[in-house]
Amino acid sequence: MTPEDVRPHLVAVNVGVARDVPWGRLRRSAFDKRPVRGRARVGTLGLAGDEQADRANHGGPVKALLVHAVEDLQEWADALGRELPPGSFGENLTTRGLDVTDARIGERWRVGSALVEVASVRTPCAVFAGFTGEPQWVRQFTHRGRPGAYLRVLEPGELGAGDDVQVVERRDHDVTVGLMFRAITSERHLLPRLLEEERADPEAHRGARRYLADGP
Secondary structure (H helix, E strand, O other): OOHHHOOOEEEEEEEOOOEEOOOOOOOEEOOOOEEOOOOEEEEOOEEOOOOOOOOOOOOOHHHOEEEEEHHHHHHHHHHHOOOOOOOOOOOOEEEEOOOHHHOEOOOEEEEOOEEEEEEEEOOOOHHHHHHHOOOOHHHHHHHHOOOOEEEEEEEOEEEOOOOEEEEEEOOOOOOEHHHHHHHHHOOHHHHHHHHHOOOOOHHHHHHHHHHHHHOO
């Protein structure tokens, strides 16, 4: 069975609580996410029972949910030589059959009874590197360029493992999750492209406007 034969669906819904950690500025993180049993309620600020310790960089309406594809986790598991179960990258939603990197910023998905919108991208940080325990993790993750995406929740609802992920609106541009990640991290000349999508993370828009004002 090829990936194209797999209907896009949730493999797992993951939540975590904040705890003290030795990494990062706050020394506190809810990165450690574990799959929940049954169905989970999701609102405009994320999943019931889930926490974000660093709300300046994670969480809030623009980053209510973090999604990663299980296919990407498996690629990393193969490269690292160890298992990476759902939640290993601190994601709330683990999908199968959906190319998250190729999703267009602003597109909308129906997941369970919730409606979500692709708004931003995940960038690696010291806490992510600490939990992973791999040397040069930020550089490795950035180089691979499959970052995962942050979602807005437009219509609260319930979701659970096995639910379909239906793309109900595909935007008329090619500003993908992958392009946005490259623009923010390594190919800053792409930043103005982010202004093509009005639904993109406002912080990305501000970065694009600063780039245009200041020049390369």
